[in-house]
Amino acid sequence: MAQVHDTKQRLLETAQKLFYARSYEDVGVQEICQEAGVKKGSFYHFFPSKRDLTLAILDESWKQYRETMLAEVFARDIPPLQRIERLLEVQYRHHKTVKKETGQVLGCPYGNLAGEMSTQDEAIRERLKGIFRDLEVPIEQVLEEAMAAGDLPELDSRATAGAMVAYLEGLTLMAKTWNDPQVIRKLGAAMLKLAVPVS
Amino acid sequence: MAQVHDTKQRLLETAQKLFYARSYEDVGVQEICQEAGVKKGSFYHFFPSKRDLTLAILDESWKQYRETMLAEVFARDIPPLQRIERLLEVQYRHHKTVKKETGQVLGCPYGNLAGEMSTQDEAIRERLKGIFRDLEVPIEQVLEEAMAAGDLPELDSRATAGAMVAYLEGLTLMAKTWNDPQVIRKLGAAMLKLAVPVS
Numbered sequence: 001m002a003q004v005h006d007t008k009q010r011l012l013e014t015a016q017k018l019f020y021a022r023s024y025e026d027v028g029v030q031e032i033c034q035e036a037g038v039k040k041g042s043f044y045h046f047f048p049s050k051r052d053l054t055l056a057i058l059d060e061s062w063k064q065y066r067e068t069m070l071a072e073v074f075a076r077d078i079p080p081l082q083r084i085e086r087l088l089e090v091q092y093r094h095h096k097t098v099k100k101e102t103g104q105v106l107g108c109p110y111g112n113l114a115g116e117m118s119t120q121d122e123a124i125r126e127r128l129k130g131i132f133r134d135l136e137v138p139i140e141q142v143l144e145e146a147m148a149a150g151d152l153p154e155l156d157s158r159a160t161a162g163a164m165v166a167y168l169e170g171l172t173l174m175a176k177t178w179n180d181p182q183v184i185r186k187l188g189a190a191m192l193k194l195a196v197p198v199s
Numbered sequence: 200m201a202q203v204h205d206t207k208q209r210l211l212e213t214a215q216k217l218f219y220a221r222s223y224e225d226v227g228v229q230e231i232c233q234e235a236g237v238k239k240g241s242f243y244h245f246f247p248s249k250r251d252l253t254l255a256i257l258d259e260s261w262k263q264y265r266e267t268m269l270a271e272v273f274a275r276d277i278p279p280l281q282r283i284e285r286l287l288e289v290q291y292r293h294h295k296t297v298k299k300e301t302g303q304v305l306g307c308p309y310g311n312l313a314g315e316m317s318t319q320d321e322a323i324r325e326r327l328k329g330i331f332r333d334l335e336v337p338i339e340q341v342l343e344e345a346m347a348a349g350d351l352p353e354l355d356s357r358a359t360a361g362a363m364v365a366y367l368e369g370l371t372l373m374a375k376t377w378n379d380p381q382v383i384r385k386l387g388a389a390m391l392k393l394a395v396p397v398s
Contacts, residue, residue: 023315025224104318114376115314116222119303129376162373163366163386167393170369174361177313177328186395187362193392194366196385 008046010036015050016057020109021102024054024116051121054113058127061109066134074138080145081152081192083138084164088188091172095181107176111169132169136161152195159196167191207245209235214249215256219308220301223253223315250320253312257326260308265333273337279344280351280391282337283363287387290371294380306375310368331368335360351394358395366390 014036018027029050033040047053073087095105106112110131118125139161146152168191175183213235217226228249232239246252272286294304305311309330317324338360345351367390374382 022319023222023224025222025315026319106318107314111372112314115306115311115372116224118375118378119305120221120225125376125378132373132376159385160389162382163370163389166369166373166382166386167362167366168369169372170365170367171362173310173314173368173372174331174365176317177324177331179317179324183361183365186358187365190359190362190393190395193394194389195392196389 007036007038007042011038011043011046011053012057012060015053016061016109019054019057019113020106021104024050024113051123054124055127058110058113058124058131062131062134070135070138074142079151080142080149083142084192085189087139088168088184088191091168092181092184092188095172095175095184099179099181105176105179105181108169108172111172112176115173132165135165139164154198156196156198160194163194163196164191167194206235206237206241210237210242210245210252211256211259214252215260215308218253218256218312219305220303223249223312250322253323254326257309257312257323257330261330261333269334269337273341278350279341279348282341283391284388286338286367287383287390290367291380291383291387294371294374294383298378298380304375304378304380307368307371310371311375314372331364334364338363353397355395355397359393362393362395363390366393 011032015027015032018032018035029040029043032050032053033043043053047056069090073090074083078086099105110128113124114128114132118128136158140157143152143155143157143160147154147157171184171187171191174187175181210231214226214231217231217234228239228242231249231252232242242252246255268289272289273282277285298304309327312323313327313331317327335357339356342351342354342356342359346353346356370383370386370390373386374380
């Protein structure tokens with residue numbers, strides 16, 4: 001059983017790494033198997049298709065990201081709006097580290113896949129939509145808390161959280177295009193200015 | 200000569216349309232030739248590779264976008280900040296029309312390509328970087344004008360223009376992921392709140 005788990009896990013981790021470094025379509029099942037040291041038959045034993053593998057990667061990586069990184073970022077040890085600054089700082093540091101290791105800013109794995117695959121695969125698009133919505137939730141809570149504390153004027157917290165997620169994705173795409181993590185550091189703080197009024 | 204021009208133009212337009220609807224890697228030279236009704240030998244007569252074709256598409260489409268759409272959006276017939284609202288309105292209407300025609304929000308062709316190809320092709324990444332920088336310039340001018348008129352407090356106009364381009368790209372990516380052009384209309388106005396102070 002341990003070996004079955006290992007093989008599946010190795011496929012997931014290898015594919016995730018390859019997709020992130022390049023793109024979904026540039027990486028085929030054969031390359032994933034080769035890199036993971038797994039036979040093609042085994043791949044199809046675990047995943048009916050590359051798409052199923054991708055959905056599994058999205059579910060697993062997002063679960064992990066929520067339980068570790070996001071939980072830490074949005075912990076209540078600091079005032080609400082500072083948690084958004086912490087989110088930006090964590091993103092900046094991630095991309096700085098990746099660039100140091102690979103020479104490249106790889107962008108947001110979810111944003112990359114959304115841009116490449118949203119018109120081509122409804123299941124993947126729906127999953128990504130759910131992930132972006134999930135990311136809005138703790139931001140919305142931060143905004144509600146900040147409003148209650150009088151640190152923010154009244155605004156539409158759900159729409160503003162949506163604007164902030166869009167801005168974060170846009171910043172990350174620009175950091176990738178400029179191949180420069182400093183884009184996030186330099187422009188990140190402006191995220192706190194975004195506000196959608198209650199309509 | 201007219202036919203040579205037609206063939207080349209047909210290849211450019213066909214590839215541009217296919218890339219925009221799907222992705223760069225999902226569309227091969229063979230499909231482009233088939234759709235355009237052009238022999239493969241002809242393709243390679245005009246373009247040494249798919250990448251060269253892509254660079255030509257970027258140059259030509261961006262030149263046209265600047266000379267028509269951007270020139271109209273940033274015309275000085277209305278006050279500076281209203282031109283940014285006009286940019287958002289034009290984007291919204293474009294994606295609404297595309298969705299009506301295809302059933303899908305296709306996103307920004309430059310943003311899509313940046314997300315998919317920036318780590319895989321330096322020439323394409325550099326060209327896209329130039330395009331995003333080009334888009335910052337008229338926004339920067341609008342901000343300078345608005346500051347001179349006293350409509351905006353002093354801010355770093357270049358960095359703020361960068362933030363606005365990032366936001367527009369992020370919004371467009373979210374509209375694609377949600378398959379809903381209303382994302383741009385609902386969250387667009389918040390773009391005018393973005394401000395990076397002079398450091």
